[in-house]
Amino acid sequence: MTTSFLAALQALLDPAGILTDETALAGYCLDQRRRYRGQALAVARPRSCEEVAAVVRLCAEHGVPIVPQGGNTGNCGAATPDESGSALILSLERMNRILEVDADNNTITVETGVILADAQAAARAAGRLLAADWAAAASCQIGGALAVNAGGVNVLRYGNMREQTLGLEVVLASGEIWGGLRALRKDNTGYDLKQLFIGAEGTLGIITRAVLRLFPLPTAQALALVAFPDPDAALALLRDLQGRVGDRVTSFELIGQPCLELLAKHFPQLPQPFSPAPQWLALIELSDCGDSAELSDKLIEALAESEIEDAVLARNAAESEALWRLREEIAEAQRREGVSIKHDISLPVSRVPAFLAECGPKLQAEFPDAQIVAFGHLGDGNLHYNVFRADKSQAAYQAEAAINAIVYGCVTQLGGSISAEHGIGQLKVDALTQYRSKLELDLMRGIKQLLDPQNLMNPGKVLRF
Known part of the structure; x- marks a missing residue:
């Protein structure tokens, strides 16, 4: 069966559209955290929605599981095949065309193999903002971002990928093409089917094209790195700023002291604005169309009336970029440090301080060597709550279930x-x-x-049968 399937697959795609060599497959079969390593029959690299549909129909005929893959930058192993070697990896990397930027409608239409940074640049060239943004923007693909309903640093103002998506084109498990590629903000014609596929991690269908919202390109920014005694003080400033300037608060990123220690160790070239490092920091950005000086004044006024310990304001684009790098390199600093037990959790914004106060002591009572590296998007209640132990090798995963039980228990209680x-x-x-x-x-x-019905779309991910 394998020989006949691969022969039929080769007939559907051009020579560069199928990879079977073990060396060529290796990078596709390993996740970016190097935690999951699988095997695959082959990698299919279609160039169009029609080719994707033909490949899916062939897989349905032969009963071959499909693992859709974008930039392979995920954190939970959704784009990695299992070890059976029975699945086909379907990579969207060659479907990387930006199809249209409609500045009047504030939309961009792309194939889902487009790199996020390339889509951002196309929008920027038209004087518009594609608000989706996170540290992996230079390597992640739009399809993967849609598959996990990615968030990032701008969710506070612009929302997750669900809120930024107007229309989708999807190849279903049957090989049929659902043409929901609509650039409409109002379309009340029954169920909003696109929402089924956003966040489904390729288990319901393969997203091949998308229409995303654009926004006016901000011409004014104010950015500050602010030191706080505790998360409660950071939350108080967030409330105050939103009362003063509304949704012009674009980002409010909370950073714990251990993050700064890892950055100093692994990125000594980055600025260290405060000495000694404070217990908590927040990187705060305001943005709008208009005058940066006005936004800076609003930010300074709020800081002057808040319970902060210190603050650094960016005076130009270079300083803004340097401060943002402190936030963006935290994940890489952790990777260089070794294995940690990672948690991507969300809480009601008002309960983030309570979680941080309660969960840490519970963990350290059970695991005295635990070092908690916490950071994330305070504005939308999303924390990246990671636990290092003295042994930072793969052996750290032996305690994962016990650590997860404590963390998830606190999360659920709140x-x-x-x-x-x-x-x-x-x-x-x-x-x-x-x-x-x-x-x-x-x-x-x-x-x-x-x-x-055949459970061929990314089996073993999200749901267990």
């Missing part, structure tokens, strides 16, 4: 979620069954069964 913007993938499949109700899981399985 009305939060075990996954905010990184998805479920392979990593949290079992956890999902513990923290979502039976009814919710049954509804999700019903949708999966309806759209993918």
Whole structure:
């Protein structure tokens, strides 16, 4: 069967459209955290939606599982095949055309293999902002961002990928093409089907094109790195700023002291604005169309009336870039440090300080060597809450279940979620069954069964059957 399937696949695609060499496959079969390593029959690299549909129909005919893959920058193993070697990786990397920038309609239409940074640049060239933004922008693809409903640093003002998406084109498990590629802000013609596929991690269909919202390109910014005694003081400043300037608060990024220690160790060339390092920092950005001086004045006024310990304001673009690098390199600094138990959690914004106050002592009572590296998007309640131990090798994963139980227990008690913007993938499949109700899981399985009755679309991810 494998020989006949591969022969049929080769007939569908051009010579560069299929990879079977073991060396060529290796990078596609390993996730970016180097935690999940699988095997695959081949990698298919179609150039169009029609080719994707033809490949999917062939897989359905032969019963071959499909693992959709974008930039392979995910954190939960959603784009990595299992070890059976029975699956086909379907890479969207060659579907990388920007199809239209409609400045009057404030939309951009792209194939989903487009790199996020390239889409941002195309929007910027038209005087518009594509608000989706995070540290992996130079390597992640639009399709992967949609697949996990990615968030990033601008969610506070602009929302997750769900809020930034108007229309999709999707290849279903049957090989049919759903043409929902509409550039409309109002379309009340029944169920909003696109929302089924955003955040589904390729388990319901393969997103091939998307229409995304654009916004006026901000001409005014004010940026400050602010030191706080505790998260409560940071939250108080967030409330005050939103009262003063509304949705011009674009980003409010909370950073714990251990993050600064890792940055100083692994990125000594980056600025260290405060000595000694404070317990908590927030990187705060205001943006709008208009005058930067006005925004800076508003920010300075709020800082002057808040319980802060110190602050540094960026005076120009170079200083802004340097301060943003402090935030953006935290993940890489952690990777260089070694293995940590990672959590991408969300809480009601008002309960973030309570979580930080309660969870840390519980962890350290059970694991005295635990070092907590916490940072994230305070403005939308999303924390990246990571736990290092003295042994930073792969052996650290032996305590993962016990650590997760403490963290997720605190999250659940405070009305939060075990996954905010990184998805479920392979990593949290079992956890999902513990923290979502039976009814919710049954509804999700019903949708999966309806759209993918053979369970060929990214099996083993999100839901377990």
